[in-house]
Amino acid sequence: MAPKRSAKALSNVPKRKKAVMCLTEKIRVLDKLRSGLSYSAVGREFNVNESTIRYIQKKEDDIRRSVREAAPESAKVTSIVRDAAMEKMEKQLNLWIQEMTTNKKSMVDSVVVRLKAKEIYSHVTQGQEKVKPFSASAGWLARFKRRYHMKNVKLGQKAGPADEEAAEEFKKYLLSIIHEKGYMEEQVFNADETGLFYKNVGRRTYIMQMASKAPGFKSFKDRATLLLCANAKGDFKCKPLMVHRAQNPQALRGKNLNRMPVHWRWNKKAWMASEIFWDWFHNCFIPEAERYLHSKNLAFRILLILDSAPVHCHEELENAHPDIEVLFMPPNTASLIQPLSQGIIKAFKAHYTRELYSKAFEALDANEETTMMDYWNSVTIRNVIDYISTAWDSIRQATINNCWANVWPDCVKTFEGFEGVRESIKNSVENIMHIAQQISGEGFRDMREGDVEDILAEMAVEPTNKDLDEIAKHGTGVSDDDGSDEGQPKSPRIVPLTAAKIAEWNSALEKIFHDMEECDPVLERSLTFKRLTSTAFVPYAETLKDLRRKAKQTRLKEFFKPVWEGELPTPSTHCESRTPEVELSDLTCHPH
Incomplete structure (x- = not known):
């Protein structure tokens, strides 16, 4: 009998490329x-397993139908059978x-293409039952361009x-304003919105497929605007x-909504x-901004x-504050010159997604019985x-x-350029994919770079006039009322912090410190903790x-507070009394 090969030896055997x-x-x-x-002969010719050839024959009708519906360019790069619509x-x-x-010599940008895609999709699915939803996302647009070899067509992030x-x-104009009025790099700001599907772990993953089939599932519930x-x-x-x-x-x-890491606002559509x-x-x-500039003198x-x-609020902001000047970029130029659109928002979403995946991996690694669905359901807005x-x-x-280079090159001090920003985002994407591949569950091990890019490409959703009417009807902002959603359990009793x-917490920590120093043979480790x-x-x-300190002050007031057994004196009409009979602790004016 041949000797069994060790696990180490097996790990060194190169895997056959899929x-x-x-x-x-x-x-x-x-x-x-x-x-x-035969199956084996065809498998040898195409260098694939016989089982793969059998599977392809099993799907013959679907494959031939998909090729008939698709354009030749798409069939050359698409590997899966896609929906006919x-x-x-x-x-x-x-x-x-x-x-x-080509014929009309017109320029089409990403917004126009995505709107046209949704219009055509609605037309081709008209009258069909069980139509799959199609949002024409930025990720779909990127894959569409690859399928049809549109490298030279100015879509996506470039405008006409x-x-x-x-x-x-x-x-x-901006540079002239900066130079004429002497604005410094610390005094020039950029602000912008972005949509965040904060539980988005990739549409191809098992967790999202299962969640979308759950009764009452609505994706907007996991969306916020930042x-x-x-x-x-x-x-x-x-x-x-x-x-x-x-x-x-x-x-x-x-929780005190004014003491959170974000400014909390709300409306029914987020x-x-x-x-x-x-x-x-x-x-x-x-x-x-005022506190920051004051700290910088x-x-x-x-x-x-x-x-x-x-x-x-274009008109309102023009004269909203005497010390704040607001400049509005022309339409359809944000993707070219707005600093937040040059990589800051994408870098933020890359860090957020990495954090979400890291916490998922930690939860699954800590408890083998925990599933990805369990973790997904456990993530709250607090997390x-x-x-x-x-x-x-x-x-x-x-x-x-570095993301200000396109609009104000002279303010860039690090000289890393956009290559440095893109490299940082690329490293985050690779890190996300590495974590995803370690997570058990269908869809995660097969995650591709395009899936992560699709998550990072989500933008802010602009409401229609009808949506704005609905928001106005329900109200916007922050309130101290019990504005819970219908069907949610009542607010639990709030335990005061005393x-x-x-x-008690401090005593518990002291006990833990003592136990560690007694039991841990590595003293340096326990002291570091x-x-x-x-x-x-x-x-x-x-x-x-x-x-x-507050409790001590209260006790002192109570201790020195006299016990008055007679009638209270008639209050003086003057705030200061030179010879008062008694000094009450709640009087606002005291004798000198």
Whole structure:
């Protein structure tokens, strides 16, 4: 009997590379089988297993139908059988783009193409039952371009010559304003919105497929709108503003919404609205920017750059504050010159997705019985806020500063350029894919770079007029009322934070420190844990001191408060009394 090979030896054996055949090659395989060749002979000719050849023959009808519906360019690069309606739509869309760009000499950008795709899809599926939803996402557009070899067609992130011309004119105007008025890198800011599907783990993964089939599943429930803002120097990032659908989610009951890592706002659709933006400008942006500039010993003079979205209160902001000048970019130029669109938002989403996947892997690794569905259901908006804060903090100053190169080149100090930004994002994407491949569950091990890019490409959703009417009807903003969603359980009893409770935690930590020092043979390890934990506990230690100080002051007042057994004296008409009979602790005026 041959000796068994060790696990180490098996691990060194190179794995056979998986053969991925496009639809055109699969048609050739089927034609070979029809000519009378055996499964094994065809497998040897195409260098694949016999089982693969059998599987292709089993799917012959679907493969031939998909090739008939698809354009030749798509069949040469597509490896899976796709929905007939999608193939028809893309084939017609490709013809429309050729007509617009070749015959009519028109320019079409990504927005126009995606709207046309949805229009054609609605037409080809008219009257059909069980039509699959199609959102014409940025990720789909990128894959469509690859399938039809549109490398030279200006779609996606590039606009037409008119937009480029407008962008250049705005750039010149901006630089003239900066030079004439002497704005410094610390005083120039850019703000923009982005959509965040905060539980998006990839549409091809098992978890998303199962979740979409669950009763009552609605993807918008896991979507929020974020407003991000940073200055040109890159050393200051405003606290993100988060617009959620719930006014008072259960996961945040008992939490001070004003003391979170995000500014919390809400409406029923989780969309940005002009009222929310106006509130952010006055009550969030101005105070934060003023504190920052004061810490830098700089004058409170600000130049804020925004895109031309209607929610940005164009007319109102022009004279909203005497020390803040607002410039609006021309339409369809944000993708060319807006700093947040040059990589800052994408870097943020890469960090957020990496954090989401990392926490998933930790949860599954800690408990073998935990499934990805269990983790997905356990993620609350409280976790999401934590991940958002971590991701926003992870963006380096150099990344932000480099993203201003297209609109204000002279302010860039690190000289890494966009290559450095793209390299950083690429590393994050590779890290996400590496973590995903370690997560058990169908769809994660097969995750591709395009799936991650699809997640990072999600943009803010702009409401229609009908949606705006609905938002106005339900209201927007923040409220202290119990604005829970219908069907949610009642708010649990809030346990107050007391000095006794913090002292209890402190005693528990001291016991843990003592046990570790007694039991851990590596003293350095236990001391390191004690030092790091003690540092993290400092905010609670300061709160404990504050609570004890207030309690001591209250006891002193009670101790010195006299016991009055007679009638109270008639109050004097003068605030100051030179010879009072008694001094009551609640009087506002005291004798001198």
